[in-house]
Amino acid sequence: MRVSDEDRERTASRLQHAFAEGRLTRPELEDRLGLALTARTYGDLLGLITDLPSAEQPPPQDDVVELESKSDHIKRSGDWAVPRRLRVTSKYGSADLDLSQAVIPHPVVEIEVDLTYGSAKIILPEGGTANVDGFRSDWGHVSTTDVPGRPRPGVLHVVVTGAAKYGTLTVRYPRKRWFTH
Template sequence: MNGVTGPDRERAVELVQQAYADGRLDPAELERRLELALTATSSGELEPIVADLPDEVVHLTSAGGSVTRAGDWDVPRRLRVDSAYGSVRLDLSRAYVPYARIDIELRLAYGSATIIVPAGASANVDGVRSEWGRVSCKAPGRPRPGRPHVHVTGALPYGRLRIRAARG
């Protein structure tokens, strides 16, 4: 069995806390699962703790058109966007963001993406691979307590990614 990585443990703790916030776990079950998650020594020990808790990925796809989300929309915990030639604009500044961490995976062959994070939020783009494209992040990189953190990964062989904070 593999050891537990920090992100795996964080994901398990987040899923348990979200399930409690959603009313799917009572306080005793929350406490039991958090203790198990925090003391797990292998990834195999984490799996049964979260096996019955949803962690769905919302998948948006476009071949040549644009993908836009703006205004008052529900931001999922995990979002994947595939676009061959189109543009992507995700404006989280007025969206409902119920999670401390949002994972966004981008697969853009030739397109471009703009992500606008809420004022005070942070973003990390270390997991984005670009060959001939460009990645620009003007939002703070370190997570801040009580503020959303957007973690962006993916591949942009010829695409561009721009992340900025909302104008306050």
């Protein structure tokens, strides 16, 4: 029986979830995603997920991953699994969260930032959007230059809440690299 686009996307989502759990390597994920997005029958799709655990219930909305530091710098970048909800807390340190190469299996990520003297920088994947209306800085500022604040279909949307007493929040896209020959 032939599959629909929704069936292909559901399988792709399951593969991305398995990768985020460490069940697939990046090359395996890429190979299987390519096959999932071009699959024509249910048999094609089932062959891509039969060695994975059965679909699990999504985590409860109350699940939050917490990154805490009293004075050190909190940094996440490269190939890392981004949870649906993330809480970043530091009294004297700052936080850099680079989402541009991360594995993000859900369309919306909620980030709560609680900094006293530090600043936070969030780098979005190209095209991503961010709502920072729920964040305040008493003695700093919030910068989202060129980043749309409303969600758009098919791209990551980040909702940032929380506060920084003396720090700033910057949400931006990756910097373009210019190479000279």
